[in-house]
Amino acid sequence: MTQRQMTRADERLVAALTAPSASVRLRAALAAGSAPHASYVEVLVERCRVEPDFYVRDMLTWALTRHERETVIDRMIGELGSELPQARSQALHTLSKLGAPRTWTSITTELLRDADEEVARTAWRTAVGLVPDGEAESLAEVLATQLDRGGRDLQLSLSRAFVALGHAAAPVLERAKGHPHEGVAAHAIATERLMANPDEGFDDAIAEAQRTAALLAAPKVDVSRC
Numbered sequence: 001m002t003q004r005q006m007t008r009a010d011e012r013l014v015a016a017l018t019a020p021s022a023s024v025r026l027r028a029a030l031a032a033g034s035a036p037h038a039s040y041v042e043v044l045v046e047r048c049r050v051e052p053d054f055y056v057r058d059m060l061t062w063a064l065t066r067h068e069r070e071t072v073i074d075r076m077i078g079e080l081g082s083e084l085p086q087a088r089s090q091a092l093h094t095l096s097k098l099g100a101p102r103t104w105t106s107i108t109t110e111l112l113r114d115a116d117e118e119v120a121r122t123a124w125r126t127a128v129g130l131v132p133d134g135e136a137e138s139l140a141e142v143l144a145t146q147l148d149r150g151g152r153d154l155q156l157s158l159s160r161a162f163v164a165l166g167h168a169a170a171p172v173l174e175r176a177k178g179h180p181h182e183g184v185a186a187h188a189i190a191t192e193r194l195m196a197n198p199d200e201g202f203d204d205a206i207a208e209a210q211r212t213a214a215l216l217a218a219p220k221v222d223v224s225r226c
Contacts, residue, residue: 032044096125147188
């Protein structure tokens with residue numbers, strides 16, 4: 001949006017959304033969502049790309065969901081191809097809030113495997129919420145390629161995505177339990193444990209799964225020759 005195209009209201013919104021104070025930016029996003037206007041969409045999208053504060057980003061998403069639904073959906077789909085990881089993750093987050101079935105095809109394998117952990121994490125959550133009937137197992141197959149990725153929190157996010165998929169993920173996890181990489185197998189076993197008992201803590205599940213995977217990977221001893 002050029003300066004010439006901006007109304008005075010747009011200029012005031014831009015000024016408030018770029019203020020040094022996060023509380024000022026938060027109030028600006030709240031105001032934009034409370035009194036939506038078509039010209040605000042682009043301003044809000046541009047700020048989503050660079051806003052450093054989590055709470056302000058969440059309010060920006062809320063403000064976008066208050067605007068014309070189809071316009072925002074189309075704009076968010078366009079952001080999924082941005083070179084900025086935050087733009088991609090915020091677009092996915094906004095699409096998850098809008099919950100439009102037509103956006104399913106925009107959650108690509110590339111996004112589910114995105115090199116940026118926050119983008120990938122948000123893509124998993126969004127895809128699970130949008131997956132249509134008959135596509136859950138195919139989604140689980142892609143998610144299985146991410147087993148044992150990253151640290152504890154990222155792995156927990158992936159496990160939660162599998163739990164949300166439910167029974168459709170079961171055969172995929174069963175195959176992953178036999179993966180030659182011990183970390184992949186352990187993550188699959190831990191996820192299966194969480195599916196069977198959601199109240200079990202992830203740390204306990206992964207610790208037990210690592211022991212199980214290590215035993216399965218250990219060389220077999222022929223006791224008849226001992």
